[in-house]
Amino acid sequence: MDNFTFFNPTKIDFGTGKEQLIGQHLAEHGINKVLLCFGSERIKRDGLFQTVSKSLAEHGIEFVEFGGIVSNPLLSKVRDGIALARGHQVGAVLSVGGGSVLDSSKAIAAGVAYSGEVWDLFIGKATINAALPVFSILTLAATGSEMNSGAVVTNEDSKEKFAIQSVHTFPRVSIVNPALMQTVSRDYLVYSAADIIAHCIEGYFTATVQPTLHSRMVEAIVNTVIDTTETLLDNPADYPARAEFAWAATQALNGLLYAGTAGFNYPNHMIEHALSALFNVPHGAGLSVIMPAWMKWYHGRNPAQFQRFAKQVFGVDTAQQGIAALEAWFDKIGTPTRLSQLGITEADVPAITDVVLGNAQWFGIADIYTREVVVEILKLAR
Structure with missing residues (x-):
């Protein structure tokens, strides 16, 4: 730590x-x-x-x-x-x-x-x-x-x-x-679920120092979000599920998950900010598109943590299976997983890439996220 x-x-x-x-x-x-x-x-x-x-x-x-x-x-x-x-x-x-x-x-x-x-x-x-x-x-x-x-x-x-x-x-x-929060629409419930998960996994996967305690906290929050989202989709008036979902959202980004971690960054948010800035897509919807694509590109840089995520969250064995399971869950609950579902086409990729490269400078990770890398991730999201 x-x-x-x-x-x-x-x-x-x-x-x-x-x-x-x-x-x-x-x-x-x-x-x-x-x-x-x-x-x-x-x-x-x-x-x-x-x-x-x-x-x-x-x-x-x-x-x-x-x-x-x-x-x-x-x-x-x-x-x-x-x-x-x-x-x-x-x-x-x-x-x-x-x-x-x-x-x-x-x-x-x-x-x-x-x-x-x-x-x-x-x-x-x-x-x-x-x-x-x-x-x-x-x-x-x-x-x-x-x-x-x-x-x-x-x-x-x-x-x-x-x-x-x-x-x-x-x-x-x-x-x-x-x-x-009981009147929140179905769409914004599932977009919110994706947003909370994104807040958790940025440090979980990218940190150079990631305490086991924090990994367990992330996994608990992600599992809670998955369980309560499914409950709320069936019964929006379920107060206990709504309460756990709300507190999970707060815990995901109040600083606790990142206290004692080091060397992390926010590439999913960096890329998604270009989508919502250019096309005004809901932030969580953009994140559910970017996360699986980024994970497919990045998982080889931290294979043990991706394998841990697969096992602890979805009960599967490999990093690739874990990524596929998250993408399948996003599809199941109805939040987008493809740029095309957001009305974004291949012709839009150059403009998105230009904005992402500017974001990468602001986020301080331009050395990792070059034009070639960004294009590759966006290709995986199409």
Whole structure:
């Protein structure tokens, strides 16, 4: 196990009805006005908006609405949120939604505290030295953003999808009520499953130092996701399965799986970011296409770990069988495994490759992921 410092200041309030406590949490942090960020009007139709606004009012907290945040959140929307937050002099940002809303909220919080162009924070031209406090109520389990400091945003002009990360952008409190996730569509449930698995396997397969404890934790999370996804596809109202799925999503990217690992990178996310930046495909759908293709290309570089994955997750013997089993499971649950299923053709490969090569520079792995390698992986995904 490598040396590490683990820090996670986020308080998780987990369970049914916990969204009613958001006003109390904000008041305990001395907040009296928030920018309330959300996606669609669904939170108003299903009553969540009313529950939140009532809780805020009971604690004397004003709010400014900022809706319309979309999946694969956009830089232009973040800029709008920054302007609104500054104009109303809010003291915090409250995210009510899934990972895209929370990522936008973190970017807005950091952007308000920075005097320059917020994209500077994503491309390394400036560092995050402060941010407004961030709070969240989660309605979709997938990204783990509720308990980490990362935020991913797409610059629609440059077609770049990059991230920020800072001690200042951890949510102060995240409320996770699995009951709020029962209306998630079938498609987004299976896309979420793929996203969680991707968060687990990036370090699991690429780390040069991977403690056995962490491998076991990854395998437990992946097996939990597989089991609970199948349960939820049969019965979306199964609260125990929904709760385990949600907590697995949080655990997959709150830092625990990577504390003590070393030498890992995120090639699946690096490649997928090009797909969602160029074609606006759902992030998890893009990952379920890229993961099996990347695994077919990469497995010979870490054969023992791929064999372990095959045995511990799917009960098969070889790396190739394990990869085939994961791909078959993705097919079974209905998340894509081919670029063609995303409407992406061979003619699109050069443009994708160009964006991936830029991403590889940002991720710091351009020496491994050359044009030839990227084209080969994309060929395996066709």
